[in-house]
Amino acid sequence: MSNLRILVVGASIAGPTAAYWFAKIGAKVTVIERFPQLRSGGQNVDIRTAGVSVMRKMPGMEDAVRASLVPVEGISLVREDGQSYGIMKASGDSEQQSLISEYEVLRGDLSRIIYGLTKDHPNVEYAFGEQVASIHQEQDDGPARVEFMNGRTTSEYDLVVACDGAASRTRAIGLGCGVRDHISPINSWVVYFTTKEDLLNGSQIVQAHSAPAGRFFVVGPEPSGNNRAVMMGINPRNGPDAVQAFREANKLGPTALKKYVAQYFKGAGWKSEAIIRNMIESDDLYGSEMIQVKLPTLHRGRFVTVGDAGYATGPTGTGTSLALAGAYVLAGEIGKHPHDLAAGLKGYEQQMRPLIDEMQKIPPLVPAIMGPQSAWGIWLRNNVFAFICWSNLPKLMHKLFGGASAHTNDIRLPEYKWAA
Numbered sequence: 433m434s435n436l437r438i439l440v441v442g443a444s445i446a447g448p449t450a451a452y453w454f455a456k457i458g459a460k461v462t463v464i465e466r467f468p469q470l471r472s473g474g475q476n477v478d479i480r481t482a483g484v485s486v487m488r489k490m491p492g493m494e495d496a497v498r499a500s501l502v503p504v505e506g507i508s509l510v511r512e513d514g515q516s517y518g519i520m521k522a523s524g525d526s527e528q529q530s531l532i533s534e535y536e537v538l539r540g541d542l543s544r545i546i547y548g549l550t551k552d553h554p555n556v557e558y559a560f561g562e563q564v565a566s567i568h569q570e571q572d573d574g575p576a577r578v579e580f581m582n583g584r585t586t587s588e589y590d591l592v593v594a595c596d597g598a599a600s601r602t603r604a605i606g607l608g609c610g611v612r613d614h615i616s617p618i619n620s621w622v623v624y625f626t627t628k629e630d631l632l633n634g635s636q637i638v639q640a641h642s643a644p645a646g647r648f649f650v651v652g653p654e655p656s657g658n659n660r661a662v663m664m665g666i667n668p669r670n671g672p673d674a675v676q677a678f679r680e681a682n683k684l685g686p687t688a689l690k691k692y693v694a695q696y697f698k699g700a701g702w703k704s705e706a707i708i709r710n711m712i713e714s715d716d717l718y719g720s721e722m723i724q725v726k727l728p729t730l731h732r733g734r735f736v737t738v739g740d741a742g743y744a745t746g747p748t749g750t751g752t753s754l755a756l757a758g759a760y761v762l763a764g765e766i767g768k769h770p771h772d773l774a775a776g777l778k779g780y781e782q783q784m785r786p787l788i789d790e791m792q793k794i795p796p797l798v799p800a801i802m803g804p805q806s807a808w809g810i811w812l813r814n815n816v817f818a819f820i821c822w823s824n825l826p827k828l829m830h831k832l833f834g835g836a837s838a839h840t841n842d843i844r845l846p847e848y849k850w851a852a
């Protein structure tokens with residue numbers, strides 16, 4: 433097993449985690465990333481359930497995450513005038529987390545932490561500014577020959593692992609499909625950015641407000657003292673495609689996207705004017721369509737997908753944990769079948785399927801809770817939230833508002849023997 437040569441594509445969460453665990457089975461790992469450096473952007477991602485288990489198996493990671501936690505005390509839904517309907521707090525128990533995770537961390541910080549745990553390992557090499565151009569596998573059981581886009585020498589690998597996110601181009605190359613094949617749209621979109629002003633006046637309570645037509649915006653604290661903001665356009669899941677204009681604006685770049693989002697949120701009440709102003713002035717706007725990736729199989733020949741590239745979860749909030757779990761299970765299964773890569777890949781698929789199915793479940797109430805379309809729907813959602821906060825029923829809160837993560841607290845990952 434120690435002679436395996438593995439190419440990992442993408443250096444965000446899944447990629448560096450896969451590198452960590454592949455190094456543990458003695459494989460030689462090359463991680464390539466399209467961007468010229470590690471990407472620092474993104475807002476809070478939370479680590480839950482199986483993600484917590486993997487984190488605790490990586491010495492030093494939990495302490496590093498705890499040292500980088502975003503100072504969030506709770507989340508509140510607010511009226512037009514900023515008055516709160518109630519505050520939902522973290523549960524204080526990593527085994528029974530609420531809507532607010534015990535491990536809320538900026539995506540860029542989490543990526544940096546896992547990269548830091550792997551970058552000096554003698555078996556791991558990172559190459560930035562590179563992408564896969566083609567993958568050829570001549571014999572069924574032979575290595576894959578990979579050509580690169582930006583000058584890296586064509587090389588053979590025993591396994592190519594796509595960790596390049598929900599819109600993975602490597603997935604399309606490796607599975608021989610289109611980039612949008614196997615994507616299940618949610619008919620909604622989201623943009624994230626850092627504000628230049630503190631719109632929360634020092635509060636560590638995340639504040640969220642809804643306006644009719646599924647316009648939902650959230651402002652939260654961030655360690656530097658300014659805020660992280662999220663603006664979402666949530667549309668009925670089975671309604672007509674309402675994301676095309678967003679897709680086009682996003683493709684054109686930040687200026688077009690800012691113009692589109694500003695127009696969309698015009699007159700949305702509460703602090704919408706200040707939020708729009710900060711969005712326009714931001715220099716780290718990141719926009720993405722909310723999608724789920726549903727592959728009939730996670731691997732083909734010497735090619736396999738991990739993280740969002742294989743099973744993006746969309747709005748359930750479990751994508752980061754699933755990516756951590758997937759990277760661990762893939763390396764564990766391959767290590768368990770040292771002379772049979774195909775059996776390792778099959779084991780990975782078998783272990784991951786139930787987890788993916790569970791974590792991709794979007795409870796029927798979630799779209800209505802996140803983005804009520806009418807003023808009446810907003811009123812109802814806010815008052816249910818107020819009642820739950822008032823009655824202090826944390827389990828009910830999590831069940832109604834916590835999405836798929838509410839059902840997965842008891843997930844147990846397989847244990848593996850690690851050679852190195």
Ligand SMILES: Cc1cc2nc3c(=O)[nH]c(=O)nc-3n(C[C@H](O)[C@H](O)[C@H](O)COP(=O)(O)OP(=O)(O)OC[C@H]3O[C@@H](n4cnc5c(N)ncnc54)[C@H](O)[C@@H]3O)c2cc1C
Pocket residue numbers: 441442443444445446447464465466467471472473474475476477539562563564595596597598600601602624718738739740741751752755
């Ligand atoms: C910049 C950024 C900001 C994000 N912000 C948030 C957020 O605020 N909240 C949230 O819940 N989720 C966010 N996400 C998504 C979140 O990180 C993932 O849902 C989850 O953590 C699973 O991670 P992943 O590693 O599978 O995929 P991703 O985090 O999407 O990472 C994919 C990586 O692959 C790289 N890549 C893409 N195409 C190629 C290619 N062809 N060749 C080589 N490399 C490639 C990307 O640059 C990226 O580094 C963000 C992702 C990114 C990239």
